[in-house]
Amino acid sequence: MALAYVDTARRALDSDLFYSFRRSPATVAAAVVVLVYFFAAGLAPWIAPHNTYDVAILDLSNAFLPPAWTASGKAQFLLGTDDQGRDVLSTIMLGARVSLMVGFAAVLFAAVLGVTLGLVSGYVGGVVDAAIMRVADVMLSFPAILIALLIDGVARGVLPRDLHTRVSVYVLIFSIGLSTWVQYARTVRATTMVEKSKEYVQAARVIGLHPALIMLRHVLPNVLGPVLVIATIGLAIAVLTEATLSFLGVGVPPTQPSLGTLIRIGNNFLFSGEWWMTIVPGAALVVLVLSVNLLGDWLRDALNPKLR
Amino acid sequence: MAAYILRRLMQAVIVMLAVGFIAFGMFNFVGDPVTNFIGQDATPEDHERMRAALGLDQPFYVQYARFAANAAQGEFGTSYRLGMKVSAVLAERLPATLELVFAAAAISILVGVPLGVYTGIHRYGLLSRAFLTFSLVGISLPTFLIGILLILVFSVILGWLPSFGRGQVVPVGWWSTGYLTQSGLRSLILPAITLGLFQTTLIMRLVRAEMLEVLRTDYIKFARARGLTERAINFGHALKNTMVPVITIMGLQIGGLIAFAIITETVFQWPGMGLLFLQAIQYADVPVMSCYLILVAMMFVLINLAVDLLYYAVDPRLRADRGAVRGRQV
Amino acid sequence: MSAMDHPTVILPRETRPRANQPLLQVENLVVEFPTRRGVLRAIDDVSFHIDPGEVLGVVGESGAGKSLTGASIIGLLEPPGRIAGGRIFLDGSRIDDLPPEKLRRIRGKQIGAIFQDPLTSLNPLYSVGRQLVETITTHLDMNQAEARRRAIDLLAEVGIPAPERRIDHYPHQFSGGMRQRVVIALALCANPRLIIADEPTTALDVSIQAQIIALLKRLCRDHGTAVMLITHDMGVIAETADRVAVMYAGRIAEVGPVRQVIKHALHPYTVGLMGSIPSVGVDRARLAQIDGAMPRLNAIPEGCAFNPRCPKVFDRCRVERPDLIPQGPTAVSCWLYDRKEARRG
16 A cells, blocks of 8 residues: 555656656745745734734734834834734735635636536537527626626625625625636537547447536546646636725725735825835735746646647 | 628627626616715605606616617716716716727737747747746736836836826817827826736737747748748748737737726726726716726727728638639639 | 779868769768657668659658658757757758758758648648749749749649639638649749658548659659658558668668569568558458557667567577668668578578
């Protein structure tokens, strides 16, 4: 048993994927950065230096403190404080947590929706396929940000204000997910159509198996790579979209600020010289998205040797 | 030719009908704009009077018929928030947005396409790698942050360029342009770069990917085997084939610019439609939202139509009189 | 004519002025692909020549290195593949080490090429006329009108009906066979002395294959063009070629006049290959087949590359690699024909 595991591990370390990973220092660095973010964001409620959600401990006399390395900074607030005396480092850790949770949930929603629709579209074909693909075309011609804004606008109109505040995170996940499923659907549909014409599908029918079942077993492994690539780049896009919507003030509620919300708040103080309130969360956002994009790029190149 | 255009036109009409239906759905079913308009403290009488004034007390089908008839005439009723005609408000804001989008599109195409071609041809060059790294940072920078950074550097620190507004505009007929005044052009620089940067990197990466794809094809190999010069191969053969898929995506990207203008306009307080739309969302100002939606959809449809025509000009396979050709094949 | 008659002249470039010299001379060609698991040798010490006007068939299984040999000659190896050794001479002057621009001037002008798939060899966005004219004006001193006239003549010569009209058509308006004729016309644009035809008929319908081969044969006879005909189809070789080189695992197994090789194959691999051709009138119980498969490039055995599959293998084949050994008009790389072995046997 143990030997088998060692063997598997050795083969994994020897694989082309891992090789291309090791050979690219930028990718390794990106992976480390992403892991640090996951760790810091995941454990933020326990490891953040201050609990910025707790209004009781806020001290307005600590407001607008610049980062610790500047002359008037304080050591306990490494990256400075915001207008309410909240520790910027802590708000970033908690904000990244919100951003990543929304991002992951949106990607999961989009992937499940897209893969399902793609399978159905490719397998059933005919009118169903035409209908799904037409909707996909229209969706694709409207930028994600516009779709997300509209859905949020509608939700704002339909839901009572306090309810909207409570569910706005879900509205956000729904609207980002709904605006990004098309790519998954297209990829899966193409693969499904290729597999459908293969002989084993006909053979399955002959021996009385439901072809859809047998196809699923063949299609899913085939689309795993492309879907993973789309999902990785999708995570970067989802985090960006969330940040943008929050920056525009139609994202997560201000009581649980995401990175975009923090930048929005900081932007109000850009002209009065408190640059760190904008630049620090902005840098945090860009480093995260850049790292995820680097991983996505590497994954795409590694899984598609033709493009190398 | 005629059949091709007709088919495209039909598709455009279908898209417009679908969008129109969504817009009407929003118009009719979303929220209670009266509350947004006059506030929570208004008396029930005020409320009723306002409903009647806005035409919201009528039955569904009357509102629908009126919506369709009015929309066809460019009439979208009165903004709940501003108390002005929606069409007038949007018409006033349209030039600002279009001038911004045009400037950004020009930047992204004029910079993005050459960079993409360069990095595609000189695949392993040092400069190519530098451009690619820069482009990855570009697509990782959210538009609003680009705007903020540009304002911080060029307005706050250096004080070279204005950080908000459109500068001085001059009327040309019903259009108001900022292209003709110095302050208008100066005001345009930062927002146009902000809006165009993301698309520039996207177009560059796309052109590069397509270029690499095309350079691998058999006809390029055969062109090499025929002894054509690198120049003829890269710019005569590869570039033209690259442009076929790139044109489509560029059409979509210009649509994207219109959407991303919302963000840029917010950052720079640019008095365009996007800023208006965002305020409409925050106040659930449905007439403005639905009118904006239809207007934007119409622009997308027009862009797509233009793209199709361009396609037609580039690709002879579409131009072919298919029936005649099939008969002639041996 | 012996070397004694001509004192060696040292020329600035490596040239070998000789009468009756071969048009193309490939000497000890080695092509390598560096990979992360070491360097793969795709072509290992291959030598052959082609005389003016001669058709040399190159035959072998896919992966034997036929196409790579052709690509090496015209300097179009895909990176990371590279020529790691050997020399290539055209008309006695060395071409494998020429700078890219000089090599480009040879391509199309002196050496034409025809590729496997006519459907993908032509740029879909340009009319065939434009593609012909640009090739002609690149290599010949002609203006647009002259080039167009020549293009029409070429189309007529390759058997395209109504060339004056067809010249302005786009590739998608031609059928597969017609497109391959256009490709041949493109290869002939500058009247090259050698055409490298890489599987020119594989992608075509069987009924059209014969037409294209006949056309190629006729054109090359008329123009005195030599052809390196790369194919896996012994039938095409038998019909077209003057001599044939049999390749196996990046090496030449046997090379000689077509009749000789077909009738009296020497190398056990060639014998197996000939056994797999069905022939009319010969009553055989079943077609012979060679057991096993050609080794992968990273697993080429020691000694003779064919030894694991060879029915006549003996100890020496497993340790020592045979060179081409002349046997009358043929040359064969097999220890069976080594004099020492013959004496021993």
